[in-house]
Amino acid sequence: MSQTSSVDVAIIGGGPSGTALALTICLYSKLTVAVIEQTAYDNIRTGEHVSASLLPLLDYLQVKEPFLADNHTPVYNVAAVWGNSELHARPSIINQIGEGYLLDRTEFDVMLAEQLVRQDGQLYLETKCAEGEQLEGGGWRLFLKDNSGESSELETRYLVDATGRQARISKRLGAKSLACDTLVGISAILDFEGDALLRAEALRERSKTEEVLIESIPEGWWYSAWLPNGTLIAVLMTDIDIMRQGKLHKQKQWVELLSKATHTKERVRGGQLVYPLSVKPAHSHVLDRAVGENWIAIGDAAIAFDPLSSMGVGHAITCGCDAAVAVVKYLINNEDRLLKQYQERVKLNFENYLSIRHRYYALEKRWLDLPFWKRRTQLAPIPLAAK
Structure with a gap:
């Protein structure tokens, strides 16, 4: 009843x-x-990587102490390959609020x-x-x-x-x-065993300045981060038509594209996929x-x-x-x-965000004539259509 x-x-x-x-x-x-x-x-x-500005919000909700007691990874640096082939680190020490967290x-x-x-x-x-x-x-x-x-x-x-x-x-x-792109994230979680585990642990120890790594490529960009349980998440961010055309949601094509990302491929070397690839919408709207x-x-x-x-x-x-x-x-x-x-x-927040988004993507000038980057560096980034 x-x-x-x-x-x-x-x-x-x-x-x-x-x-x-x-x-x-x-x-x-x-x-x-x-x-x-x-x-x-x-x-x-x-x-997800969040800044330390999250803590006052959690304090307001009276959940700061339970949050700090949980198994979230402090992130002191975000490393990026963006605009050129060099790796640049952005230490959170420049942020007076403190380090961020990988949730x-x-x-x-x-x-x-x-x-x-x-x-x-x-x-x-x-x-x-x-x-x-x-x-x-x-x-x-x-x-x-x-x-x-x-x-x-x-x-x-x-x-x-x-x-x-x-x-x-x-x-x-x-x-x-009102959507202004068709971004999707194609993600995998990788685990390491045996020699690959030892190599991954050594790499993770050496790369404490790179807990979170972002690497741009012609088709979009890669995100990777070590998770608290020792696994690694790697996500390809691209547009849905580029994904479909290149079949990038298929493991073979996803791995082949990953092999062309110099820094990200080094992180995942020897890792085995724990789950099948997962595709999730990530569009701005x-x-x-x-x-x-x-x-x-x-x-x-x-x-x-x-x-x-x-x-x-x-x-x-x-x-x-x-x-x-x-x-x-x-x-x-x-x-x-x-x-x-x-x-x-x-x-107002969306209008301000679009302006910031445009400026950041415009920093990558190597592939301005390719679809993914051209769509994000137009002078007037406005919503494409209603869904």
């Missing part, structure tokens, strides 16, 4: 933006909140979810929002289904789309995604509207950046916290001023 419960705010998606919004509401208001997450946080989640995303996401439950937030795991409908008096009724097939209903005054770049909820409600009638989009659903910016998790959490304050103000005082400001900030 279907059961119905109710909360003030329901969030579809249990990533960092969704749990940050939920934690903010639990900590700084008396409103009730529920997060609906379709996994049990047991799927592969690619690690174990699964551990990080689970930590935020656990802290939410400790703050009396509701968490639905392995649950999908199959459908939803607006109620006559305002608010929403959501029809949920868990992995066992059991159905339930959840009524909420306010709905939050935290479904990532897909922005599933917002698009159903009429919003359009912004919604034409991130706020509607009793709903809001946050994180990658509202605005998503090129991974080169390292703005993913940090911005997602900031976005979730800001949206939470606006939603609380609206639900308690029926005041939408902060919601309007949130919408304007989303638009």
Whole structure:
């Protein structure tokens, strides 16, 4: 039998933006909140490099201590082969905030979810929002289904789309995604054994100035980083048409292209793929509207950046916290001023990001006539189309 419960705010998606919004509401208001997450946080989640500016955000969410106790790798340097064939290191010592971190995303996401439950937030795991409908008096009724097939209903005054770049909820409600590229990441996790393990450990010890390595190539760029468990993640960032044309999502072609990246191939030598290649969207996009009638989009659903910016998790959490304050103000005082400001900030942030993105890609001048680079060095980098 279907059961119905109710909360003030329901969030579809249990990533960092969704749990940050939920934690903010639990900590700084008396409103009730529920997060609906379709996994049990047991799927592969690619690690991400974040700056130390993340720490004040975690302090605000009262999760800084659990974060520091977890198994995230401090990153003191990011090395890049960009603009020429030389390796350049950017030590975080020049950043007064301190070193950054290479997140174990699964551990990080689970930590935020656990802290939410400790703050009396509701968490639905392995649950999908199959459908939803607006109620006559305002608010929403959501029809949920868990992995066992059991159905339930959840009524909420306010709905939050935290479904990532897909922005599933917002698009159903009429919003359009304005994308300015078709970037994808084709990733592999590599493990090392025997002599290869000894070589990898020696290389890792020698390359402490290169915990994170970025290397540009004609087809895009490579990202690689040592993970806390001793494995290495390597990701090819390119456009989806270039991937399809070169069949770069196939292991043979992926490995062949990797062999042409001088510094990255040295890191992965002797490694064995732990899982099949994984292809994930990484395009930059912004919604034409991130706020509607009793709903809001946050994180990658509202605005998503090129991974080169390292703005993913940090911005997602900031976005979730800001949206939470606006939603609380609206639900308690029926005041939408902060919601309007949130919408304007989303638009402004994307415009500023496009300018920075253009300047950074323009530093690589070796392949300006090739599709990947030509698309990113035009004078007016604007969204290509609505999705």
